[in-house]
Amino acid sequence: MRRQTRGRLPALLGAGVLLLAAGQALAQADVRRGEKLFVECKACHALGPTTDANALGPSLAGLFGRKAASVEDFRFSPAMRRSNLAWNRQTLDAFLADPQAFMPGNRMPYSGLADAKERADLIAYLSQATAAAK
Ligand code: HEC
Numbered sequence: 001m002r003r004q005t006r007g008r009l010p011a012l013l014g015a016g017v018l019l020l021a022a023g024q025a026l027a028q029a030d031v032r033r034g035e036k037l038f039v040e041c042k043a044c045h046a047l048g049p050t051t052d053a054n055a056l057g058p059s060l061a062g063l064f065g066r067k068a069a070s071v072e073d074f075r076f077s078p079a080m081r082r083s084n085l086a087w088n089r090q091t092l093d094a095f096l097a098d099p100q101a102f103m104p105g106n107r108m109p110y111s112g113l114a115d116a117k118e119r120a121d122l123i124a125y126l127s128q129a130t131a132a133a134k
Contacts, residue, residue, distance in 0.1 A: 034125025037118055040110075047129050057108065063087050063130040079105030092123050 044057035051059040051073045058074035068085040069076035083103055085091050094102045096119050098112040113119050 029120045029124030031121070031125045031128060033118070034121035034123070035129070037113070037122045038125055038129070041122075044109075060126065060130050063092075064127055077105060077107040079103055080107070089123055089127075092126070093119050096122065 041057075041060075044055055046052045046055055046059045047061055048059060049061050051057075051071060058071040058076070064087060066087055068083045068087060068091075069080040080103065083106075085103075093116075096113050097116075098114075099106055099108050099110055100112075113122065
């Protein structure tokens with residue numbers, strides 16, 4: 001009996017370390033996965049300084065810290081213009097989870113990204129890609 005207990009303790013410690021490592025990996029956003037998720041957004045959003053003439057959505061260059069609907073070469077919906085929002089991790093997370101619930105009447109034809117981890121990855125990618133394009 002005693003020998004068994006002694007043998008189990010290191011095994012339990014080992015499992016604990018593994019769990020900790022897994023938790024850390026989850027907490028860390030995966031920028032490369034975010035880049036893959038951005039493929040969906042890319043159809044409508046450029047990252048360069050000007051909005052693509054044929055694009056359905058505004059350029060996302062310099063997105064973080066920017067006021068919503070402040071891209072001059074794009075005609076935003078009244079809902080977006082009146083939102084009085086600034087884009088940051090929190091507002092982007094809420095908007096991308098369910099655009100219509102978060103901002104009723106906005107004209108972004110996108111139903112939302114339900115998975116919180118995927119949103120974190122996408123936002124991590126956006127924070128790099130939209131800053132680089134400034
Ligand atoms: C089918 C086209 C389309 C897709 C796909 C799309 N968007 Fe949009 N997006 C728009 C349009 C149109 C607007 C402007 C909405 C308005 O004025 O109400 C917008 C607005 C935005 C804004 C606000 C911009 C600002 O300057 O205030 C952000 C941020 C945004 N989209 C991010 C994303 C992300 C991230 C994705 C991918 C998950 C995405 N969009 C997918 C068309 C799209």
